[in-house]
Amino acid sequence: MGHVIAVRHVHFEDCGTLGSVLAERGHRVSYLDAPLFDLRNVDVTTPDLVVFLGGPIGVYEEGKYPFLTDEIALAERRLSTNRPVLGICLGSQLIAKALGARVFAGPVKELGWKPLQLTSPGESSVVVELGGSETSMLHWHGDTFDLPKGAELLASTPECAQQIYSFGEHCLAFQCHPEVDPDGIERWLVGHACEIAATARVTVPQLRDDTRRFGATLVAQARKSFVAWLNRQNL
Secondary structure: OEEEEEEEOOOOOOOHHHHHHHHHOOEEEEEEEOOOOOHHHOOOOOOOEEEEOOOOOOOOOOOOOOHHHHHHHHHHHHHHOOOOEEEEOHHHHHHHHHOOOOEEEEEEEEEEEEOOEEOHHHHOOOOHHHOOOOOOEEEEEEEEEOOOOOEEEEEEOOOOOOOEEEEOOOEEEEOOOOOOOHHHHHHHHHHOHHHHHOOOOOOHHHHHHHHHHHHHHHHHHHHHHHHHHHHHOOO
8 A cells, every 4th residue: 555645734625536546546645734743754755645735824934834944844855855746736835945936925816716728748748637628727826936947837827827837757736726626615615714705806605606517527637637647656
């Protein structure tokens, strides 16, 4: 049985449908709750895969959340092993920071369902199934980042250039949320109630309705991308 470590920031932003794919392939997922766990002593060489998950804070807020310093260092250590790393939302920003890129507040809060625009490299990559002609994508972020040096951009939206990128053969990062489980969306709507209320761009009923419309298709298409990437990692 393979072993996956998932670094989590809030309980309802878990591995979602990625977790189901990993379980089907015989992998055991261990969650490390970043705000509470001593990340300085995590063995990054043993796990078959390390996943950095989402959360409602900024990578640049180490002064408020000191554990972020240790988490960025953890990402740096894992990346140096050239073993599989995957980032989602805040996780993609943490990886970008660990690779030396700038992370900062975006021009707008991108919250809701919207198609991705694949780049030319993206159209021939494992994320081809996530293009706008195949599915819509859930977005839930206010921050963005510069593309890390040496990374390859795979997908964008008009509001956020950096949506999906890869770094080498073993690192894949999503600013968006391909892992979202539509059956669990109510946890997101409650957990992020204040954030939703603070933006005029989307409402709870709209998010709920759009998840009903687009969620099942995203699950199917994200599964294809997850499987394709895991196959390339021999996982």
